[in-house]
Amino acid sequence: xxEDSKKLLIIGIVALAVIGIGVLIGLSGAFEAKASSGxxxxxxxxxxxxxxxxxxxxxxxxxxxVNSGNESVEITSAITTCMCTEAFLDDKIITMHAPTYIGLxxxxxxxxxxxxxxxxxxxxxxxxxxxxxxxFKTNSTLTPEITFRFDGNVIKKSS
Numbered sequence: 252x253x254e255d256s257k258k259l260l261i262i263g264i265v266a267l268a269v270i271g272i273g274v275l276i277g278l279s280g281a282f283e284a285k286a287s288s289g290x291x292x293x294x295x296x297x298x299x300x301x302x303x304x305x306x307x308x309x310x311x312x313x314x315x316x317v318n319s320g321n322e323s324v325e326i327t328s329a330i331t332t333c334m335c336t337e338a339f340l341d342d343k344i345i346t347m348h349a350p351t352y353i354g355l356x357x358x359x360x361x362x363x364x365x366x367x368x369x370x371x372x373x374x375x376x377x378x379x380x381x382x383x384x385x386x387f388k389t390n391s392t393l394t395p396e397i398t399f400r401f402d403g404n405v406i407k408k409s410s
Contacts, residue, residue, distance in 0.1 A: 284327050284390035289320030289358060291387070291394045300403030303370050305378060307408070311367045314399050316340070316387070318356040325390045326353035332384045335372035338399075339365045345385060353387070370405050378405045 252260075298312045318324050328350035331338060338345035340362055345351045356362060366385060370377075382402040389395055 284325045287320070287322045287324045287389070287391050288393060289318050289322040289324035289356075289391050291324050291326070291356065291389055291391055291397050292317045292319050293387075293397050293399045297399065298366075298401040300368070300401060303368070303381075303403045303405050304408045305370045305375065305405050307370065309367050309369050310403075311365055312401060313363055313365045316356060316362045316364060316397075318358055318360050320391070320393065321358050323355045323357045324394075325355050326387050327390060328388045329353050330386055332386070333372075335369045336383045336385070337367045337369075338385045339367070350388075364399070366399070366401065368401070368403075378407060380404050 294315045294317055296314075298314070300310055300312070303310055316326075329338070329340070329343075329345045330350045331345055331347045334347050336347070340353060343351050343353060364385070368381075368383065380402065381404070382400060384401075385399045387397045389397070
């Protein structure tokens with residue numbers, strides 16, 4: 252092995268070690284949110300769309316996440332229960348495909364969440380009652396998991 256090859260090998264090993272250490276340091280806090288005695292509430296806790304025309308376009312509603320406690324609460328993940336549902340909070344998009352980290356909600360803080368339901372996402376024959384949820388996991392000992400639920404009835408309106 253030439254001297255240049257040895258140098259490149261050493262540089263590569265050092266670079267991989269530095270990257271690996273950086274990843275471990277970055278992940279170390281992601282799984283250990285300090286417990287909080289704050290309380291997260293969802294207002295209102297749910298919504299009923301009633302009849303939803305499958306060809307009527309996307310429907311939306313909104314709700315508030317409120318920290319009614321005396322400590323900040325970290326929302327460590329948020330996810331929807333179906334691909335037909337998306338939620339938007341600050342600059343975050345919440346879907347079913349991967350949990351979304353939200354961050355801190357300070358004591359007394361309120362955040363608006365918009366929920367969008369796509370009635371045509373399952374195809375033109377997917378009618379009937381639906382129930383969907385947006386699930387938030389927190390570091391709160393009082394409210395470790397909170398859920399916003401909506402329902403409705405997908406129909407084909409006669410022309």
